[in-house]
Structures are given as C-alpha cells and as structure tokens.
Amino acid sequence: MPIFFGTIVLFMSMREIQFREALREAMSEEMRKDKSIFLMGEEVAEYNGAYKVSQGMLDEFGPERVIDTPISELGFSGIGVGAAMNGLKPIIEFMTFNFSLVAIDQVINAAAKMNSMSGGQFPIPMVFRGATGNAGQLAAQHSQNFENWYANTPGLKVVVPSNPYDAKGLLKSAIIDPDPVIFMESEVMYGDRGAVPEEEYYLEIGKANVVKEGKDVTVVSFGKMVPRVVIPAVEELAKEGIDVELIDLRSVRPIDYVTIIESIKKTNRLVIVEEAWPLASISAEITYKVQKDGFDYLDAPVTRVTSEDVPLAYAPTLVEATLPSIEKMVKAVKEVTYTKK
Numbered sequence: 001m002p003i004f005f006g007t008i009v010l011f012m013s014m015r016e017i018q019f020r021e022a023l024r025e026a027m028s029e030e031m032r033k034d035k036s037i038f039l040m041g042e043e044v045a046e047y048n049g050a051y052k053v054s055q056g057m058l059d060e061f062g063p064e065r066v067i068d069t070p071i072s073e074l075g076f077s078g079i080g081v082g083a084a085m086n087g088l089k090p091i092i093e094f095m096t097f098n099f100s101l102v103a104i105d106q107v108i109n110a111a112a113k114m115n116s117m118s119g120g121q122f123p124i125p126m127v128f129r130g131a132t133g134n135a136g137q138l139a140a141q142h143s144q145n146f147e148n149w150y151a152n153t154p155g156l157k158v159v160v161p162s163n164p165y166d167a168k169g170l171l172k173s174a175i176i177d178p179d180p181v182i183f184m185e186s187e188v189m190y191g192d193r194g195a196v197p198e199e200e201y202y203l204e205i206g207k208a209n210v211v212k213e214g215k216d217v218t219v220v221s222f223g224k225m226v227p228r229v230v231i232p233a234v235e236e237l238a239k240e241g242i243d244v245e246l247i248d249l250r251s252v253r254p255i256d257y258v259t260i261i262e263s264i265k266k267t268n269r270l271v272i273v274e275e276a277w278p279l280a281s282i283s284a285e286i287t288y289k290v291q292k293d294g295f296d297y298l299d300a301p302v303t304r305v306t307s308e309d310v311p312l313a314y315a316p317t318l319v320e321a322t323l324p325s326i327e328k329m330v331k332a333v334k335e336v337t338y339t340k341k
Contacts, residue, residue, distance in 0.1 A: 012197035020053045020190040022164035023129075026171035027054070027091060029200065031061055034089065037175060038065040040076055041093030041130075050095045051131065051190045077103035077128070081110045084126040084180075091175065094130035097184060098142050111180040112155030127174045129183035132160070133224055133275050134323065136188070140311035145276035147223075150182045151253035152280075157205055158182045158253040162226035164194035166250055169203030177205065186224035208256035210263070214245035217333055218263040220286060221273040222249040225324060229305075230273050233329040242337055252282045260286065261294045268299040269336040273329055278306040300336040305329050 017025075031037045038061075039054060045068040048055040058066040069076040073094060080090035094100045100107065107128060114122045134143035151158045159174055159181060161167040167185065174181035211226070212234065221230045226248050234244045245263050249255060264270055270290055272283040283304040290302055308322045333339075 012199050012201070014195040014197055016193050017164055017196050018190065019164045019167055019185070019192045019194070020049075020051055020055075022168035022194075022196055023053050023171055023185065024055065024057065025196075026168045026175070028057060028060065030172055030175045031057075031065065035065075036087060037089040037091065038067065038083075039091045039093065040067040040069055040080060042069055042071055042095050044068060044093050049093070051187065053190065054093075073099050073103035074106060077106040078110065080126055080128075081106055081114065081124065084111070084124045085114065085122045089175065090126045092126065092128045094128065096131045096142060096187065097146050098144050100128065100130070100146070107150070107156075107180075107182075108153055112153045115179070116155060123178045124180045125176075125178050127171070127181045127183050129171070129174075130185065131187035132184040133186050134312055134319070135186075137314050137316060137319065139314040143312040145274075145307075147182075147184055147252050148276055148281050148285075151282060156180055156182055156253060157251065158184070159205060159251045160184045160223035161250060162189075162221075162223055162248050164192065165196050166203060166209070166248070168196055169201050170205060170250060172200075173202045173205050176202075181205070184223065189224055189227070192227065203250070205251050206254035206256060207250065208259040209248045209250055210245065210259065211248050212244065212246040214243040214267065216243045216245075216267060217269040217271060217337055218245045218247060218260070218267045219271045219273060219329070219333070220247045220249060220260055222252060222282075223275065225273045225275055229324050229326055229329055233326045233333070236326065236330055237333055240339070242333060242339065244333065249282075255282070255286065255289075257286075257289050257293070260290065261297075264290060264294045264297045268297055270298070270302045271329065271332045271336060272302070272304040273324055274304065274306050275324060276306060277309050278304070279309065281306060300338070303332045303336050305332050
C-alpha cells in the first residue's frame with residue numbers, strides 16, 4: 001500500500017510548482033503589498049538569480065528593489081542591517097550559506113543583537129536566505145551545514161523547509177516577521193515540485209509538521225533530508241512492517257519540542273536525521289531535551305544519523321560514505337526497534 005506524505009490543505013485549490021517558484025511567489029506577493037521590502041544579493045537582478053529564484057522580479061519591481069551586489073557578503077549584509085534599522089525590510093540572498101561566513105559578523109553581532117542592545121528601539125525585520133548543505137561534488141568549502149551555528153544565536157529565527165508548500169508559507173511568514181530570520185534552502189531542491197495552494201497562506205515559524213503518523217518509532221528531520229533520505233527510508237521500513245511517525249521540524253530555532261515529546265509518548269523511540277556534523281548539532285540538542293523531559297517514555301536510547309565528523313571530500317565514493325543515507329537511517333531505526341538486521 002503506498003504511503004501518503006505531505007500536508008493536507010482543506011478548502012484550497014492546489015497546483016504543482018517548483019521549489020524555486022514557491023520562493024519567488026512568496027517574495028513577490030509580499031513585495032507587492034509592502035514597498036519597504038526589497039531583495040539584494042549577487043546576481044539576483046540581471047541574471048535572474050544564481051538558481052533562477054528571482055527570475056522576472058527585476059522586470060516587475062525595478063532596480064531599486066531587486067539589487068545586484070558585488071561579491072561582498074559582509075558589505076551588502078551590513079547595508080541590509082542598516083536598512084532594517086531605518087524601517088525597510090530587506091531580503092538578503094547568499095549564493096550559498098558557505099559564503100555567509102564572510103558576513104557572519106553582521107548576522108551575529110549586528111542583526112541578531114541590535115534590537116536587544118537598543119532596548120527595542122531598532123527592530124530588525126529582515127531575512128537572510130540562500131542555499132545550504134551539500135549539492136554533489138562541491139568539496140569541503142561549499143558543502144557545509146550551518147543551521148546549528150545560527151540556531152545557537154539568540155535573536156535569530158532559523159527556518160529550513162523541505163518542500164515547496166512549506167517553503168512558500170514559511171518564507172512569507174519570515175518576510176513579515178519583526179525579527180531577523182535565517183532561511184536555508186537546499187541547492188538540490190530548487191527543481192523539486194510540489195502542491196501549493198492558489199490562495200494566499202502563511203505557516204507558523206516554530207510549529208513542526210507531522211508528515212506521517214505511526215506507532216513504532218518517531219523520526220525527526222528537516223530540510224533536504226526529509227525527501228532525499230527519510231521518506232524513502234520510511235517506505236522501505238514499511239515493507240518490513242515498521243510503522244514510522246515522521247516529524248518535519250520546519251524550523252530549528254525555535255524547535256517544536258512539544259510535538260516531538262507527544263510523539264515519543266506514543267512510539268517510545270526516537271531517531272533524528274540531520275545532514276550536519278554530529279558535535280553540538282540540532283540532533284544533539286533534541287537528544288538532550290528528550291532525555292530531560294521525555295526520559296520515562298523511552299524504551300530505547302535516542303539514535304541519530306548525521307554526516308561523519310570530517311570535511312566533505314570531492315570523490316563521490318567518499319561523499320556517499322560521509323553523508324546520511326537511506327541505508328544508515330534504516331539501520332538506526334532497526335536498532336531502536338530491536339529488529340533483526
């Protein structure tokens with residue numbers, strides 16, 4: 001029997017679009033409503049975006065609101081923070097979050113802290129968005145996951161969508177949020193297609209999605225891992241009679257611990273799948289929280305599947321060995337359910 005995955009939207013007419021189109025629609029819809037919103041980054045205007053996310057936006061909104069920048073992440077991120085302090089609502093696009101390290105002082109020491117340091121005089125309504133994680137053979141410097149880095153910073157919200165529906169609804173909410181939001185997309189998902197409502201909608205930041213209910217084990221994940229690793233693994237496990245409850249976090253700051261704990265009360269087992277390195281990761285934080293607040297419900301140790309604790313190599317065989325995989329998740333689930341391997 002096939003397994004249905006995804007959010008059911010009642011009373012809405014649906015159409016199928018690409019992930020990049022969902023992001024474009026989210027930005028364009030909010031920019032039509034509010035002239036203080038603008039998009040700025042490398043190649044977002046004349047080239048229509050490095051991944052064609054902003055295709056056509058320059059024609060609609062003009063060069064004052066869709067702005068090409070030099071290759072200077074620190075500079076245009078700082079301009080964005082200053083613009084937000086003066087009442088505008090910038091969307092800053094990083095070609096990849098690997099390049100955000102050049103701008104991290106503006107993100108961490110300016111955007112995240114300005115509202116608090118000014119006693120509320122300077123809210124920072126802005127979004128930093130762009131590609132995260134590995135995208136094939138791009139080697140160590142272009143294949144990193146920094147969700148946990150930014151989630152460690154008070155003053156930021158961190159969103160990591162896994163499908164077009166979530167991407168649009170969460171980005172619209174991020175754009176109108178009064179606080180700075182880190183919005184992390186997978187480079188390999190821009191062409192993914194999914195059902196998105198014709199009608200306008202918003203999704204709450206900080207509320208996880210129970211993608212599939214189950215009774216044997218809870219699996220928690222987010223972002224690209226959900227469609228690329230977790231869902232195929234859940235389907236494989238179903239063939240062997242293991243009924244997985246799948247939770248897509250959607251955001252990693254805030255984390256919806258309530259939904260996770262309620263699921264563990266039912267399944268008594270937890271596996272977390274995350275693309276990042278294991279040390280000080282989102283999965284490590286969830287594991288701590290679950291053992292603190294949900295220990296009595298556990299019938300097995302919490303298990304996680306992450307990347308190996310090494311820089312990602314270029315060789316495809318080493319990439320495969322390093323990253324989370326369907327096989328690694330299936331093995332982890334069988335370990336916590338004490339199923340024969």
